[in-house]
Amino acid sequence: MAKLPTVQDVARIAGVSRQTVSNVLNSPAIVRGPTRERVERAIAELGYRPHAAARQLRTRRSSTIGVRLDPYAGGVSGVVLDRFVHALTERASERGMRILLYTARTPADEIERMGDLVDGGEIDAVVLTGTSHEDTRTAWLQSRSIPFVSFGRPWRSDDGAEPAHPWADVDGAAGTRAATRYLLDHAGPRIAFLGWPAGSGTGDDRARGWQEELSRAGASGPRWYSEESVGLAREAAGAMLAGGSAGGSAGDPGVDGIVCVSDALAIGAHLAATAVGRPDLPVVGFDNTPAAEALGISSVEQLPEQVAVGVLNLLMGPTGGVVIRRSADEDAHVLVEPRLVLR
Template identity: 65%
Template sequence: MNRAATIEDVAREAGVSRQTVSNVLNAPDVVRAQTRERVQAAIDLLGYSPHVAARRLRTRRSSTIGVHLDPYAGGISGVVLDRFVHALTERAGERGLRVALYAARTPEEEIRRMADLRDGAEVDAIVITGTFAGDPRTRWLLDHRVPFVSFGRPWGEDDYAEPAHLWVDVDGAAGTEQATRHAVASAGPRVGFLGWPEGSGTGDDRETGWRRSLPRGADAVRLVAPESVATAREVVADALAHHDLDALVCASDSLAVGAHLAAVTSGRTDLEVIGFDNTPAAEALGLSSVEQRPEDVASGALDLLMGAGSVIAPRAAEPGGAHVLVEPRLVVR
């Protein structure tokens, strides 16, 4: 066939009506599985590709997912989200969808950008990242009935039994639990934790895994630092002068790098330091770290939005089915 295949060619090849082919493309759930397979085989055989612009005007579907692109932070931070966005783009493409990146520096600015995308019918769904308690973005999306999923839980009283919306997240407590158990077995029972100030949902979750894994009777040395290599270095240097630690589990690789530098400077090269995020920085320094598996997070987000299909059809936010919790793994070095 020298010319491009048309929807009529597909219908003729599959032995169905033009409307059935259209239903397979735009509303596959209304077509029997056997018929869908026959139509898809004809599409593959003929190399048929519907005109995207015309399809968008006809169905008001853009086949596009909007994703917020965080401002460039430099340093160690941001590697996980970069991998997540890359994986989401790749896996969405495999399902016939596109990803539209948009930038915003504040939640309020992001809401304005999401409103523009919705009003222009430029996206069918949104993926947000970095959720926090009282997040105004999720409230706006729910109020305006925009399909969405978050990388980060809602941080409600019970996100499992009473989920506010669809979410996918990494089980941070499971990650630090793995790290703590490994540290106890390989270094000794005196395992401290270097985390962020209280009130960070993600940080508090990671601290929980450390606390529940400490040997009974062990001192719970909990150190605090913002996401800063320099400050973490100062805090750990001071702690090593007052505490006899065998190991230190950290809430991030940035904190772990600072802790490692402090240990070296203090002559404690035997101190086992374990990070969280498994970034190239941790790998370069030979530090063990918890791998978040952002590629699995991306797949989970798409499963919540699409199931096993090729169109946006979000799950209902019901107990047990509104989330995907990815278990991380400890990479030992």
């Protein structure tokens, strides 16, 4: 069996000392850029991977990031977090880090679980999912000075200028702006939005993109509401398209297209349009799930793989191999622009 490459091999190829290689692996910020890049090229060329157990003993770090495994919820739009966790695991492995998945039913359960993992030296940092206003998990992590990044914003008005904590997210408003612009150009001036009830940070952000694009174009359209359900969305859109009421504005059968907050709602809207004799009414969803693809429904692709890269960059720097503590003046958020997939 071929001998695995060692730190000495990397040092020889890069023309540096063993200590310099160690610094690149464990404290990359202290190594000059050209030297660090030379060492990283040697690491890639040799396929070098630090021995996890030895590294943990030497650095007193676990080289592990904790992420909660969300319970299976079924439905149409549950694949984005799965893709994110898969991409995070792959990208972390490329940096010599591991992902530890844990389960928790409530925020309080998750705080207890994170405490056990940190106190036991099993994780160096945490990636949170499912953020919300006044998130008790973020406050607890900050009080313990535990490095973390969230997939999702804290949803405060000053998130961009002074983020409450490091986060990476998808620019939902940019996605619905692109969807609305496409429908305005190819369908007509009356574009509806089928979204979740007001109060959801993610949902309101996506509704904002639709409204901003309508305003820019001098166009208009009704906002309709539904819970996250294909059946409920079909009822809501069907009532509105038939001229009834579904918890939003008055019925409006004359819309030229519908932008939806999720693929589940887009599928419901498509079924409703078909039922009232408008099977060709353009509908655009959000998440680009296999179900939307199978039905030929256009959708906004979230690109969770790019979010995973952003999360690791915030935790470890662009090229680092260990979790770092960020200074207050560093950028603390990554906003990934999604792409519109047309069908």
